[in-house]
Structure formats: structure tokens, C-alpha cells
Amino acid sequence: MVYGPHTPESREQMLAALDLDSVDRLFDDIPEAVHASGLDLPGPLPELTLSREMTALAARNRTDLVSFLGAGVYQHHIPAAVDSVLSRGEFYTAYTPYQPEISQGTLQTIYEYQSLVAELVGLPVVSASHYDGAAATAEAALMTVRATRRDRVLISRALHRHYVETAHTYFAAGTRELEELPTLRDGTTDLAALEAALADTDRPVAGVILGQPNVFGLLEPMAEAAELAHAAGALLVAVVEPVSLSVLAPPGEYGADIAAGDGQPLGIAPAFGGPHLGLLACGQRLLRQIPGRLVGRTEDLEGRRAFVMTLRAREQDIRRDKAASNICTNQALCALAATAYLATLGPHGLHDVAAAGAAAAQRLESALAKAGIERIHDAPYLNEFAIRVTDASAVHVRLLESGVLAGLELSRWYPDDPELADALLVCATELTTDEDIDRLVEGLGEAGA
């Protein structure tokens, strides 16, 4: 099979029909400065040589580290059944099919994904998935703008920085505004500042976006934020970590209108930042505002159970410039991983994962406190928190040399905040052992932290 779609002859024919002398003329309207300069690739290698080279490159990965790094990507045990389901040939594609009803198995997995996520977040409408938590959050922000016909969105500075930056990119063009809400000393979002921002009736607010837990691992006062937002006619977007929802209140319970988040913790291995899974859910009222596809269950002419693409009329291939989003693809394979993970663990298993992570984090906090290393923030946390050390960068490097990944240096994300100048964000999951904790604490001691 030939994968290249065009032959030199067909190119010539098309150019002749267009009355052009070269393909480059088609790109004349694009400024020279942004033209791709070609790929700088080394020459071809024999398979054996290439295989040795790639193996040597792969050996440079540090897969031996004891890791306390979370910050939006969380390491969990993935049951073997998940990979076994994923690698079946029938499912092994990243895409939802464009003639969907012929692929009943794929539609069924998306339907089950939607049903499981709906149960987790406590909201009835779940899209077939998006790229990642950042994209889902930005789409949620745009949903609030469309639903309220207002164009000002408030986003907590204590939300994952990549999500905030992605939302800024979505809001960079046009008349929409994105404002960051400050945090209190305890690390949670400043609700007095939220109330003041909502009170500006000349610039009515469409949506308020908070993380639960927030970027510092802390629990935000979500119910109070929902009440303030609703009183001003704005919507609340809760950006959640899905495993935590087995022990924390679901967004639907505290009045969130939209839930967004990254589904990576649900059976997707941390791998250089991707691929991930964007979770997006809302109440019935916002059904027509949610981008992406919805799969539903029905019956065929003979009364047999069947799955259909229930809602896709607002997508780009149909609505063009009026589509709900200019991204109308999903992460079907990652959504399948999440579905298989949730189905394998069940509600009790997921609760055990979250509870074990929280218990490990408490042991981590006690061990650090005994060594004289304190948390920075006072607000309650679930399985991740920030600590203050002496010279975070040097400590981080020293520990890495001894095989311990000591979390995230928060100054990388908050370079102008003196409070966080020597902060490390550390996390524990059900994989964190007491020996791991001892190694971190000892390493910090030796590094003079």
C-alpha cells in the first residue's frame, strides 16, 4: 500500500489546473518569517545501528528514581488488564471514527467512559474527551462566555500554571478578558478578592475557575466560591483531579456548573507530558455549550441495544465558524485506558488508591516535620503539599544525583513570589513507601535543607 497521497504526475496535473509553476506559490500569503525551514535530520542508518543508538538514548531515561513529583501528573499502579484491553487491535486507534455507528465497540467504550466520569464528577453531561486538562479548562472558560454572553473570566492563580497559560492563549485574541485571582497566605484562593471582582457590575463575570485540589495540593472552599459566583450570575468551573473524587465531594455536589480536569491519573502512564486525557463535564443546562461529541445508547429496529453519536451537530465539520470549538477531535485511546482502569478498580478500589495516597502524604509530612522541614501553607491538603528548604535548586540537584526526584521547584512557575522562592512541591501516591520517604528525608538532611 502506498501511503503518500500524491504522485509527481498528480502534483503536476493539479499545478497545471491551478496555473501555478510550483507548490511553494500556494504558501505565498504566509510571511517568510514563519515558514518552516525544513527538518535537520541525520542521514539514514542500518536497522542494527539505529537500534543500538535508540537503546543508548533510552538508557539515559531515569526510570530508577524514587519520585515525589506530581504537579498535575501522578504516578499510580496500572493493572495489567488496562494495557491488555488497550492493545487489542479493535481499539488501537487514537480517533473516534467518522462513520461512528459502524464501530459499535468503540462507541460503547466512549459511552461507558462518559457514564463513569459522570458518576465521578456528579454532573450528567460528559464529552467524549479532549486533549488534556489544560485544553479542557480553556474550553470550560469559553463555555462560560457563550452561556452567559459575558466576556470576563476569573481564574485562580493557584491553578496549574500550564492550564492558566493555555487559557491566556485562548483569550489572547478578541475582546474576552481573563483575570487571575490572588491567593491568601494559607495557599487558597482569596474569596474576598473574588467577591470584589464579581461586584464590578460594569464588567460582569462569565465564569470563575478554581482547582480542587489546587496547584499547591490544597483544598479550596468550592461551595463558597460557587455561591459567590452564582449570586453574581456567573458559572463555577471546578478543575479536578479524578482519583481524588473518590474521597472528596464531587463538583456536582458543591454547585459547580462545569468540571474540567486531566484524566492521566486514571490508568495512563506519566510519559514526557503526554498523551493525556481532557475531562469535561457539565449540567444539563449547558448541554449545547459543551464542545466535542456525546455518545448515547438506544435500540435498533429489532430492539437490540445500540450506541449512536447522539450529539455532534455543533462540531466544526457541520457548524464551521460557528462550531462550539475549533478542536473537534478527542483522545479515544486514553479515554479507553481511563474506562478500563475505572472498571478494573471499581469504586472501592479507587477509594483505596486515593486513601492510600493521602495516608502516605501524611506520613511524609510527619517525617519531614521531625527533620525540621515544614509545610509552607496551612490549608488542608490531600496528597500533595509545598515545603520550604534552604536553596531549593541545589537541593533538587543533589537529591537527583542520589536517585530521588524531590518534587517540583515552585519558583519555576512563580518566579516573582518570594514566599515560594525555596519551595518544593512534593506528592505521595499509593506507590510511595516508607523506605521512599526515609530516602527523601535523609537526602534532604544530607543536602543541608
Added chain:
Amino acid sequence: MDLPETLRYSKDHEWLRTEHGEAVVGITAWAADELGDVVFVELPEIGRKLGQDETFGVIESVKTASDLFAPVAGEVIAVNDALGGDPEMVNSEPYEGGWMVRLRLDDAAAADELLDVAAYRELIGG
């Protein structure tokens, strides 16, 4: 094709029935047939002022979603909330239960500029 003699029609396949400076607007049986089974109609807020040809809502069928256009300028004074539960009335009774909005016309004579049934029948080819 059911096209009542007493109505006025737009090129965007809306019908309009005028009564005392007000107008009731819906889509024609031809448009409803083209769309297929209607599953949702998004209607405007009461009080919204619409210019001629301005988009006032969206109609969604199992296969597509299309804008709804105001055939004449006016203020929205009522919307057909019953379509929320029974959007299929747009297919089954497009000129009665399937109406969409009631407008107070900016210019009571504006409707006269629209197509009559013969002109609309010609537009849709028969």
C-alpha cells in the same frame, strides 16, 4: 408541500404571520423536511431586539444545526417554550405548534416585502 396561502415567506425558509403589528415566525414545512428530525431549538431571550436577517437562534436536527434568521426587524415578545419538550412539533406541525418567536415589528409594513406563497414555491422549485 403544505404552504399556507395566508403566510409570508423569507429566502431563508422562515414563514411569518402578521397580526396587529406583531408577527409570529417559524420555519417552513420544506425547511423542516430538509433538516430531518428536529431535536432541539435554541430560542432568544424575551426583549431582545433583532435586526432584519439577524440570527435569533439555532435549530438542530439529527444531522445538522442551522441558524434561524429574523425575516423582519422587531423585538422578541414571546418564544415557544413548548419546543423545549417537543421540538419534533417543528416537523409535525410547522405552522401551528412549531412556531418559534413572536415579534413586535419595528415597521408593520415590512412583512409586505417578503415572498408570497407563489414566489416561495418558485424558490424551492415547485
